[in-house]
Amino acid sequence: MASTALLDPPREPQVPEARGLTTLGLPAGLWAGLLRTARPRQWVKNVLVVAAPAAAGELFTRHAAVQLALVFTLFTAAASAVYLINDARDAEADRAHPVKRSRPVAAGQVPVAVAYAVGGLLAVLAPSAAAVLCTPMAAVLLAAYVGMQLAYCVSLKHVLVVDLVVVATGFLMRAMIGGLALGIPLSRWFLITTGFGALFMVSAKRYSEAVQMAGKEGATRALLTEYTTGYLRFVWQLAAGVAVLAYCLWAMEEGGVAKGSLLPWRQLSMVPFILGVLRYAVFADRGTAGEPEDVVLKDKALAVTGLVWVAMYGLAVVGW
Template sequence: MEPDAAPELETEPEVPGRPARGGPVAMALGVLKTARPRQWVKNVLVFAAPFFVLAKTDDVAGVLLDAVIAFVAFSLVASSVYLINDAIDVEADRAHPTKRRRPIAAGIVPVKVAYVAAVVFFAAGIGVGFLASGLLVIVLAVYEAVQLAYCFGLKHQPVVDLAIVGSGFLMRSIAGGVAANIALSQWFLLVTAFGSLFMVAGKRYAEVMLFERTGAKIRSSLKKYSASYLRFVWAISSAILIMSYCLWAFELRNTAGGSVWPVISMIPFVVAVLRYAVDVDGGNAGEPEEIALRDRVLQVLGALWIGTLVISFYL
């Protein structure tokens, strides 16, 4: 889980013993900003597993409802982690030129309020999760535990931090499956796992390259990585990702009634991975969502890939 900088707030750091600046309304808005609602887009991964079964189930509404519940529950639980992360890093953020404007570091949201809000978000997420499945609640609890371990120290451990950040995306995919009681393919899990690791390693590589080129300040854990090691990680990840997807595509061909479209989907998928690797190799993969929004060719390849899967299962 990678906390993103909140919108800039022209406020001064909180002084111990002084009430939060701006009053209750500003505090509530600060809690909301720290909850990172724009990051909830990551949770669309919960719809990945349901996508492949909607065409074969008689309970479309039920599957979609369970997926929506998983999306809401995961969003709430993830927000609780963002709140705790910023509360833990408050002193370091106050010394940072831009992070000092985050609501907690700026004194808009007191640290104690952040912790209370985190508990509320987590409890709400667990409560929503129970509406779908007890297994979903277990996934949410494991996600929270792993991410808290990351916040409280594992983010400073090389390799472990890569695995934990990548596992967040994997758990989102698993959450959608368990919420709707869908059997998850081993290839689906491998594609999600190594796709996540590929993007995380690429992001770290971009940050290291930026440091080497400009001397820009980077997180302390990155100083333990070399650019060549991160290239090694994302190269292996991309190779396993492509291999796993190709094997999964042949499995999908059988489940799609022998349609050739799942096999055809390998073409835009592989080309898209290689296209994304160009950005990684150039040290421009700092934010995957920015690459997706900026690279028109990558957008076309993504649309073609999704189109082949839609044809496979729904046409």
């Protein structure tokens, strides 16, 4: 009996299916790993680039919108460069960590050399593009941010107190660059409020980590075991006090009711600002002040307080 195989029609040769390839011929998994390493969830922090223009009431022009979208993109690229280089540098240590070992570089999804190359490219391109498309001062600030954050990755994160200041300064730089890109003078009270407000949130986060790690092995940060909870509590309380005082001085410095306004919105905005700080301090005191965006989104009272402050501040800016 003839074999059934002889009765089957001849088959076309099979060509390996090109799975997971992008238009650039690189594995899709590599691009996904690079994106994960760039921390998209952290990009929301870069919305702070609108802070200075918003404070000056310079948000409602086409030029401002284009420039702010540009500096947001460039700051995101600069921050992503730092994350890529940091993960490449810490790949070996991360592989021994129960959580960080799943990071794309540590897990081998993104080769260390690729992470270094892409991170280095973004670190150079972001300030260079800012020099061409924005203002020289914006480019200088972006270059300073990249340099400071890389120094933090290499050594400054191991220096007590300096590590807190560097992280808080990163937030301050985000708040400054929008004003520098648009040539807006930065108020000293704006800088003090923003700087100490950032220090308040950073130190509150560190305090929460220290409280949650108390009595446990394997702190997630190198310096966490060297800080005492009492010291971190002192820092966030001091920072909160200075931020509130600076904001109140700035609001009162503006004087009475602005021409055309129904109420002194700028002065009234002190109320939700102080309530917001006090409400956030509740979570800091409990040791549950993790990521600021998580705290705000999970607490309705804090979210509403923030919206009321934004509304009052907006009315003050437009002069209603």
